[in-house]
Amino acid sequence: MSLRSLTTRADLPLAGNKNLAVRVTVLERGCVRYVVRTAHVRGTFVLIPEHLRGGSVLPSSLRVQFGDGMDICGYYEHRPDEPVIFGMRLHGWTDGIDPDHVSDGWFLGRYAASLRAGVHRQLTTTVRRRTEDVIRALVAHWRSLPRRQELLLAAARPTAEDLAMHEAELAAQAEGEVADLQGMRAAARRRLNVVTGIIRRRPRPVRATDPAPVRLSLVDRRNRPLGTITVREVAVNEDVAGTVVYEVHGARVHGRFTVGRNVYRPQPLPQGVHVAYGHARARYFEYERDHEPTVNGVRLDGGWDHSTTDDLTASTPDRLPAHVRLTRTTGHSAPAATARRAAAVLRILALHYLDRPDAGALRLAAAQDMAWKHLSDTRQALRDLRREQTAAERRARQHRAREQQYRALLVSALPGLDTALRPAA
Template sequence: MPHSPATDHGSLQLPGDGQLAVAVTTDAHTGLARYAVRAPHLLGVMVVAPYTVADELMPTGARLHFGDGAPPVRPYTPRPHEPVVHGVRVHGTATCADLGRLPDPDAVLFEGVVLGENYRTRRVADRARERLEAAVLAVLQHWHSLPNRHALVLVAARRSAPAAARRAQATLMTTEAALAATNRSIQEHEARRTRCAELASTPPTPTAPAAAATRLALADHHGQSAGSMVVRESAVNQPAGTVTYSVAGARLAGSVAIGPHPHSAEPVPDGISVRYGTSSPGNHHDHELVVNGVSLRGAWDHPTSQDLTPFVPRFLPAPSRADPHATAPVPDATKQWLWAVLRALATHYNHRPDISALRLAAAHARAPRRGRSEREVLGELRARQGELTKALVGLRQRLADSTALLP
């Protein structure tokens, strides 16, 4: 036959001369302690369970549940034998996170309500609340002094150990993956920092002089011919890696500056950066780009150079009118004509015979700034590496401790 938990009878002192009669039943299989309580104007059952205050494996607090049955107390769901105080039935819990502070009433968070019809709740009246809180303090103090309290706490810890072990294992795996990713990032940024230092300490490769004027074919995004334009290089490697093109054609005049992508992750940048409608620093050959009689301003940054053709990409960032007071949008035909011009120029820039030298020139100019940036990133990554390494020590210990508690 299954073993029935033993019940101890006694009485607890209440404030003043009051006595609280209790019948205490502890369950070695669940870690719960059931208190059947009786005093003048008070009758019912309270169940005390070990309570995990923070994230510890061994509970250090206690939670008292009003009414019979296993935790938790669910909102708006009455439990059998809930305490009736001065004719009022109370539903809820009381929690003590610091048992060492008892019998200080401020150490207990009392969360009790009166359930009415249709699950409506109201606060417990002051007289009933004072009576119930005194009983709760007495019960919690008694539970804290139980000779088998540690065994009850151990039972509760063992019951929650499987879930704790699963959480620790999952967190451990996530943290190990984060550390591996951080280590890979450190290697990548260290290689970039080294490359930046090499670039800063060596002279750049000379670039070719400005080429003669040439005519470029234009294409729409379907690859169909859209006419042509005359292109002349008005400045090369000013600023580093940038070529400024003067363009002329049907309903077309002005300048466009093209250089490597300004935010490339690699020390030697790839991609392109297109600027039109404004002068580049140190370059006084630029003038407004006029397409179909509309003066335009704008920019286009593209992170890679391998996918650029005279008809790809189909859409580019929309331009704006150079006139700051203009409100009318740029016509669609003007945008399409502009995009054909920019795609042709970007493709022409990428096929320059000295494109590698231009990218290296940009890399040399950016090397000191990029080197400082890489050092800052490496500092942050190494700090993160240290935090994750320390966290892994604690997680492995927690996994071992929770595994040791498994039944």
């Protein structure tokens, strides 16, 4: 006997010592129609197992549709034989009902309403309570059907292929994440080896501070002369490892600049260059430095980061930062003429620093000063990546398993299939 031939009559217990006379018919796709004809309640309810993306492999919740029919119907269109309870006609549906644990309280969804003249109206309290009583009785009867598992299988098969493809896509995404994370872990391990090598290297000798003045010529971005400055070393590799502090005078420039490698990038061996306005006493978080320079009579603060030295000449890069402080935490850009002269000073000092015979030793000193932090950060990154990869591998396995379960729904029921495809979260 096919599922669709199952049509019975039943009297279902209702709250208030009343009975609900129903006629039960099994429809396509595992749906069950309940036609109710009793006092104050007349109409058709259809219980539909919900087979949802991301849900259980077999449907684990029900949607109760008000009115007959299996076709898609707009929210503003009436269905045949919509239930009438206490004179109010029900429209729409309510979903997400757990058949094994129907709520004792209010549970009708927002799409359960009354539709009159194209306007949706909320159900009255009396109608709402009686509707929920009726649904509880219908769900209890549905739960007791002897071929309930076959209903779930029939409901799942029409969408099983689409859901299997969806799970396959999610599995492929997770497997792609695994491959990416494996590459990131390999890069982190290489980085760890580099940092360890830096820590183990013997420090190289750094030249002591040379107070002898040096004259340097300034040019703008078009190589036009802007005068000369006198540069004198004040400190070498002292407060901030790998840096040189220069005192500058001449060509409308007076004050100190701290020059070193750009350690504000993640490379274990720092690249590029960093020039700070003033005498830097710490690597980070200095709101104000000693001996901040004046350019064209304007006092400047902040600094310039550059990630490479390949494009560095006396005239390039063009636009470099020149910031004027107003308060401890606020300021604005310097005038154009001041910014142009400050950029020339930053470039020539960076080149002067890089031309030192001990530039490699200063670079190693900066790298070793940061190496233990890089080592700690890299180890933590490896732990995080390992945890993320484990989670991605778990997701990939879960999605592949669910894909196979969905595909198993497409074949004829075999002994033991019901057990293998029990609803799973």
